[in-house]
Amino acid sequence: MISKIKFTKMHGAGNDYIYVDTTQYPITDPAKKAIEWSKFHTGIGSDGLILIGISDKADFSMRIFNADGSEAMMCGNGSRCVGKYVYEYGLTDKTEITLDTRSGIKILKLHIEEKTVSTVTVDMGSPLETDGIQWEGKYPFRSTKVSMGNPHLVTFVEDITRIDLPEIGPELENHPLFPDRTNVEFAQIVGKDTIRMRVWERGSGITQACGTGACATAVAAFINGLTGRKSDVIMDGGTVTIEWDEISGHILMTGPATKVFDGEIEDK
Numbered sequence: 001m002i003s004k005i006k007f008t009k010m011h012g013a014g015n016d017y018i019y020v021d022t023t024q025y026p027i028t029d030p031a032k033k034a035i036e037w038s039k040f041h042t043g044i045g046s047d048g049l050i051l052i053g054i055s056d057k058a059d060f061s062m063r064i065f066n067a068d069g070s071e072a073m074m075c076g077n078g079s080r081c082v083g084k085y086v087y088e089y090g091l092t093d094k095t096e097i098t099l100d101t102r103s104g105i106k107i108l109k110l111h112i113e114e115k116t117v118s119t120v121t122v123d124m125g126s127p128l129e130t131d132g133i134q135w136e137g138k139y140p141f142r143s144t145k146v147s148m149g150n151p152h153l154v155t156f157v158e159d160i161t162r163i164d165l166p167e168i169g170p171e172l173e174n175h176p177l178f179p180d181r182t183n184v185e186f187a188q189i190v191g192k193d194t195i196r197m198r199v200w201e202r203g204s205g206i207t208q209a210c211g212t213g214a215c216a217t218a219v220a221a222f223i224n225g226l227t228g229r230k231s232d233v234i235m236d237g238g239t240v241t242i243e244w245d246e247i248s249g250h251i252l253m254t255g256p257a258t259k260v261f262d263g264e265i266e267d268k
């Protein structure tokens with residue numbers, strides 16, 4: 001029996017996902033659906049699939065699947081869009097929401113303008129680990145590993161336009177140093193506390209933005225003495241502001257959340 005699944009296409013700074021409220025439309029085999037539906041010519045077209053659900057530990061739950069079907073621990077841009085979705089689709093009237101993710105409970109503060117959510121601030125918790133890597137040979141640079149629940153490799157360069165991301169991204173994503181693969185960010189300091197960043201995402205390739213990647217980049221910039229604790233991360237699809245709170249040690253990410261369209265697809 002073929003059923004129809006209602007979905008909403010949303011993006012956070014251009015990082016676009018398919019959102020499904022699984023309390024109304026349960027999804028069997030989400031990994032397979034993420035692969036099929038993320039395809040641009042034969043599917044809906046997206047960076048992946050995000051499932052909104054219930055939780056006994058938080059207001060809502062979120063699961064994120066990359067375009068290759070792999071499930072990730074967290075999605076920064078996606079969490080902001082989940083906040084927008086649950087408020088605007090009437091699942092809650094709260095403007096401070098807890099979200100249960102595979103990377104722990106996140107706290108979302110929704111910023112409302114004319115009854116719609118314009119931006120969201122997410123308490124992303126503390127970075128879980130950081131470490132430097134001095135590459136040899138083909139890559140003459142030093143990178144910083146940062147975990148935001150999901151793995152990131154951040155490399156600062158003098159001129160980001162000289163980085164061939166389609167070539168170097170997959171090489172580093174799949175490098176033997178990263179048994180679970182890694183997200184790959186290249187960044188350039190372009191002003192005081194202002195960072196330009198491009199990303200090759202694990203499981204999705206080049207995306208317009210990466211929220212956890214922006215957090216990792218801001219953490220790496222501060223650790224390496226390149227910025228203060230608060231910085232703007234400018235990505236291909238938009239900008240997010242990251243603050244590493246000195247007291248709590250938590251990372252606060254503030255950025256946009258945008259609805260594109262509602263749709264329906266057959267769940268074959």
Ligand SMILES: N[C@H](CCC[C@H](N)C(=O)O)C(=O)O
Nearest residue numbers: 072075076077150210211212
């Ligand atoms: N590709 C990531 C998941 C999506 C994260 C990103 N889109 C974000 O906004 O944080 C991973 O496999 O860890």
